[in-house]
Amino acid sequence: MxxxxxxxxxxxxxxxxxSSLPVSARVVSAAARPASTFEEAAEEKFVFGQVDQxxxxxxxxxxxxxxxxxxxxxxxxxxxxLNRVGTAVLADQKLxxxxxxxxxxRDPVPNAFALPNGSIYVNTGLLALLxxxxxxxxxxxHEVTHVSHRxxxxxxxxxxxxxxxxxxxxxxxxxxxxxxxxxLAVSLIANISPLLLALSMIGYSKDQEKEADxxxxxxxxxxxxxxxxxxxxxxxxQRDIEGEQLxxxxxxxxxxxxxxxxTTSSIAPGAKKLSDDDAKTxxxxxxxxxxxxxxxxxxxxxxxxRFRSAVYVSQKLVNLHPDSSENVFYLAESYRTLGPxxxxxxxxxxxSDAKKKATKTRSKRTLEELDAELLATPEGQAAWKINxxxxxxxxxxxxxxxxxxxxxxxxxxxxxxxxNRKEDAASEYAxxxxxxxxxxxxxxxxxxxxVLRGSR
Amino acid sequence: MRLSLRLAxxxxxxxxxxxxxxxxxxxxxxxxxxxxxxxxxxxxxxxAKVEITKESAKGTEMMVAESAxxxxxxxxxxxxxxxxxxxxxxxxxxEPTAMDETRKYKLADIQxxxxxxxxxxxxxxxxxxxxxxxxxxxxxxxxxxxxADVLVFIRGQGRVFTKGKTAFSLxxxxxxxxxxxQITVGVVDARTGDVLVFTKPLSASKVLKxxxxxxxxxxxxxxxxxxxx
Numbered sequence: 001m002x003x004x005x006x007x008x009x010x011x012x013x014x015x016x017x018x019s020s021l022p023v024s025a026r027v028v029s030a031a032a033r034p035a036s037t038f039e040e041a042a043e044e045k046f047v048f049g050q051v052d053q054x055x056x057x058x059x060x061x062x063x064x065x066x067x068x069x070x071x072x073x074x075x076x077x078x079x080x081x082l083n084r085v086g087t088a089v090l091a092d093q094k095l096x097x098x099x100x101x102x103x104x105x106r107d108p109v110p111n112a113f114a115l116p117n118g119s120i121y122v123n124t125g126l127l128a129l130l131x132x133x134x135x136x137x138x139x140x141x142h143e144v145t146h147v148s149h150r151x152x153x154x155x156x157x158x159x160x161x162x163x164x165x166x167x168x169x170x171x172x173x174x175x176x177x178x179x180x181x182x183x184l185a186v187s188l189i190a191n192i193s194p195l196l197l198a199l200s201m202i203g204y205s206k207d208q209e210k211e212a213d214x215x216x217x218x219x220x221x222x223x224x225x226x227x228x229x230x231x232x233x234x235x236x237x238q239r240d241i242e243g244e245q246l247x248x249x250x251x252x253x254x255x256x257x258x259x260x261x262x263t264t265s266s267i268a269p270g271a272k273k274l275s276d277d278d279a280k281t282x283x284x285x286x287x288x289x290x291x292x293x294x295x296x297x298x299x300x301x302x303x304x305x306r307f308r309s310a311v312y313v314s315q316k317l318v319n320l321h322p323d324s325s326e327n328v329f330y331l332a333e334s335y336r337t338l339g340p341x342x343x344x345x346x347x348x349x350x351x352s353d354a355k356k357k358a359t360k361t362r363s364k365r366t367l368e369e370l371d372a373e374l375l376a377t378p379e380g381q382a383a384w385k386i387n388x389x390x391x392x393x394x395x396x397x398x399x400x401x402x403x404x405x406x407x408x409x410x411x412x413x414x415x416x417x418x419x420n421r422k423e424d425a426a427s428e429y430a431x432x433x434x435x436x437x438x439x440x441x442x443x444x445x446x447x448x449x450x451v452l453r454g455s456r
Numbered sequence: 457m458r459l460s461l462r463l464a465x466x467x468x469x470x471x472x473x474x475x476x477x478x479x480x481x482x483x484x485x486x487x488x489x490x491x492x493x494x495x496x497x498x499x500x501x502x503x504a505k506v507e508i509t510k511e512s513a514k515g516t517e518m519m520v521a522e523s524a525x526x527x528x529x530x531x532x533x534x535x536x537x538x539x540x541x542x543x544x545x546x547x548x549x550x551e552p553t554a555m556d557e558t559r560k561y562k563l564a565d566i567q568x569x570x571x572x573x574x575x576x577x578x579x580x581x582x583x584x585x586x587x588x589x590x591x592x593x594x595x596x597x598x599x600x601x602x603x604a605d606v607l608v609f610i611r612g613q614g615r616v617f618t619k620g621k622t623a624f625s626l627x628x629x630x631x632x633x634x635x636x637x638q639i640t641v642g643v644v645d646a647r648t649g650d651v652l653v654f655t656k657p658l659s660a661s662k663v664l665k666x667x668x669x670x671x672x673x674x675x676x677x678x679x680x681x682x683x684x685x
Contacts (some may be wrong), residue, residue, distance in 0.1 A: 051614070056517040065524075068552040070555075071564055074557060163515040171627050366588065440562065447647060
């Protein structure tokens with residue numbers, strides 16, 4: 001019995017020593033850590049341990065896998081552009097085990113992330129949401145800070161320590177005789193430690209995010225980009241087009257409004273500011289550079305049922321070049337696939353409760369079921385009437401601008417098929433095949449014609 | 457005495473979990489297959505995504521290379537099972553080096569569509585019997601071999617425990633934290649995108665190291681799939 005007690009005391013003491021477990025209010029103190037600590041940490045030389053090397057080797061393999069699986073978007077102009085902006089904010093930083101690469105990821109969700117080996121990915125969804133180069137530079141500078149301050153390694157080390165402690169505590173609690181105040185205390189800590197662990201991870205991560213925001217702001221400004229790019233990039237991300245920004249329990253970034261506030265207040269009073277004309281030019285230049293990737297993003301958004309995002313981005317494209325048959329086609333396609341949904345979420349749909357309910361429904365229903373349910377409501381029918389009319393007008397406009405725009409015929413065919421105008425649909429499909437006999441989807445369209453004409 | 461009793465109970469639990477887990481094989485066939493409206497003669501197997509992780513007392517680590525290896529092994533096992541049912545497997549045209557960017561993107565998009573459907577397939581697998589799930593005719597954009605009647609999607613996850621983690625899981629037996637492997641196989645009509653067959657065998661992690669056990673697991677999980685005549 002005595003030996004058991006000694007073991008318990010030893011395990012408890014060692015577990016608390018192994019890690020500064022978040023049993024106390026450490027979460028709060030981390031968030032309130034003064035800025036100077038970040039700078040000191042950044043200056044310290046990072047020494048790679050075995051655990052960091054292991055993580056690095058896995059990350060390198062993961063990076064290669066992204067390429068193999070076709071999730072990295074390659075377009076020579078975009079690759080060169082991302083590299084140019086990324087290199088500018090880097091300010092010639094050379095770090096051990098880091099090879100800087102700036103790439104676009106084929107994902108319509110607005111996000112960016114950095115791998116500790118220096119691979120920085122910006123989702124096509126975020127590229128499409130940003131308004132100018134200053135905002136892009138801010139995003140890249142933020143991610144560069146995560147790499148240069150070795151945040152992933154530090155987070156990995158911290159989490160490992162904490163999980164070990166929780167495991168030890170759980171073991172003590174399970175084998176504790178549960179008598180006396182010590183036993184009760186151990187049980188209590190073991191029961192609440194997973195919760196504290198989660199809380200501590202959030203706090204630590206938020207801390208790193210804030211550091212990345214502020215250091216990124218400095219780096220982007222030093223590279224000659226307008227500092228308001230940082231708060232403006234958060235404002236761009238605040239557009240909740242799909243109604244998916246939920247204030248969940250676990251969120252690794254500080255709230256966007258907080259980020260806007262603290263980055264705005266960190267901009268030096270005499271810092272470079274864009275005039276209205278400069279801002280307009282910067283926006284137009286950026287949009288022109290992003291035209292191809294934005295079109296690609298519309299396709300991805302439609303594939304992933306992010307129809308409102310597709311409408312938003314393709315409308316931007318049409319605003320940029322209203323006479324581009326291709327851009328008009330993408331807007332038409334977005335309205336066609338939007339189906340019985342409204343193009344913009346209403347204030348009621350943007351309430352927290354409505355968003356939670358919508359998320360739950362999406363997780364339960366298939367896309368076809370959601371469409372059918374909406375079409376059974378008067379609102380859904382009204383939305384479909386508006387969207388189908390808009391789509392038809394836009395498809396016809398795209399063809400007016402370029403009568404050889406084959407995808408516009410295909411889009412019209414799909415629209416007519418859904419409207420049960422079988423002959424019109426088959427005729428449009430036939431025109432598509434005539435104009436694009438070697439397209440990737442010829443078999444698919446031939447089959448549709450056969451079904452429409454009742455031959456199978 | 458008390459300790460030995462606990463240990464005996466722990467071992468008993470482990471054995472029970474192992475025996476039960478190895479036999480949990482749920483298979484769901486759509487009415488089109490049951491009523492023989494669709495007969496499968498040929499299949500194209502898409503690149504599998506089986507993710508395994510190493511769990512130690514200090515947390516979870518990725519096993520990227522091992523995941524790629526096991527994915528290849530599962531593809532092999534599924535291919536063998538299909539061939540035993542006289543369903544031919546069309547040659548793999550999804551080697552990353554053999555694909556141009558457009559084809560790579562199309563494949564990634566179709567895989568994404570399947571991944572979006574997968575949680576519903578796993579949660580409401582029985583609804584496959586009601587022909588509830590489809591990927592749409594976008595699957596035809598893959599332009600797989602003309603003869604292919606179906607596309608086979610393979611997903612999976614597995615956990616490998618280190619010795620330390622095994623010790624913790626045995627000591628904390630009631631946390632029900634054990635190594636396992638779950639594979640899901642979805643058979644989808646290559647023209648309509650309808651989900652025809654879905655299976656989700658669950659097993660102990662030993663199948664990750666033992667090709668024979670893996671083959672057996674897959675074979676059992678596709679037992680109900682009718683053979684091509």
